[in-house]
Amino acid sequence: MKLAHRTTTNNWLPSLIDEMFTNDYMGGTAPIKSWNPAVNISEADDKFELDMIIPGFKKENITIEVDQDVLTISSEVINDKEEKTEQFTRKEFTLKSFSRSFNLPDTVNKEDIAADYNDGILNIVLPKKEEALPQPKRMITLK
Structure with a gap:
């Protein structure tokens, strides 16, 4: 403009x-340009694991929501900075924000999702439902 x-x-x-x-x-x-944090998603036999790199954010400013089959991770932080002298007043503010959403598979146990935030990395563990876990092999004896 x-x-x-x-x-x-x-x-x-x-x-x-x-x-x-x-x-x-x-x-x-x-x-x-808008910012989307990097995400690594891995799958094990009993869970999915999501690691999101979000340096500079505080734990209390991160929101994790599950609505229906959608996991949404977001944050919005506004910082104000003011500098005063006899000649001028300078005030600046910055906005850091992001929002990422993921469709959860039917196999995720939504009640037992756990999250941890350490050193700028958000880790979310999405355990699988019992019926989605691999079944042990069983031996059948011949008659």
Whole structure:
């Protein structure tokens, strides 16, 4: 979005404002892209395991919900920063957020899902239902 401004040779303020609203503060002029955390999903005989890398988030800001057959992991954190001097007041805020949803298979025991967050890695254990577990081999004797 370009802001309309007067064209005078001594007026640098409009071009500065224009740059502020079109720059992503990362050195380019492309818009900032949304962030989706990396996820590893593995399966064992008795469970599925989901590991999500979300550094910089606090445990109390992470929400994990199961609704019907959908597991949703999300977080939203707003940080305010204010700097005051005699000449100016500068206030900035940042928003860090993500939301990821996963369809759960029918074999997951939704009542016993467990989660742990350590060193920026969220680990979710999705145990399988008893009937989905592998059955032991049985020997049949001949008559």
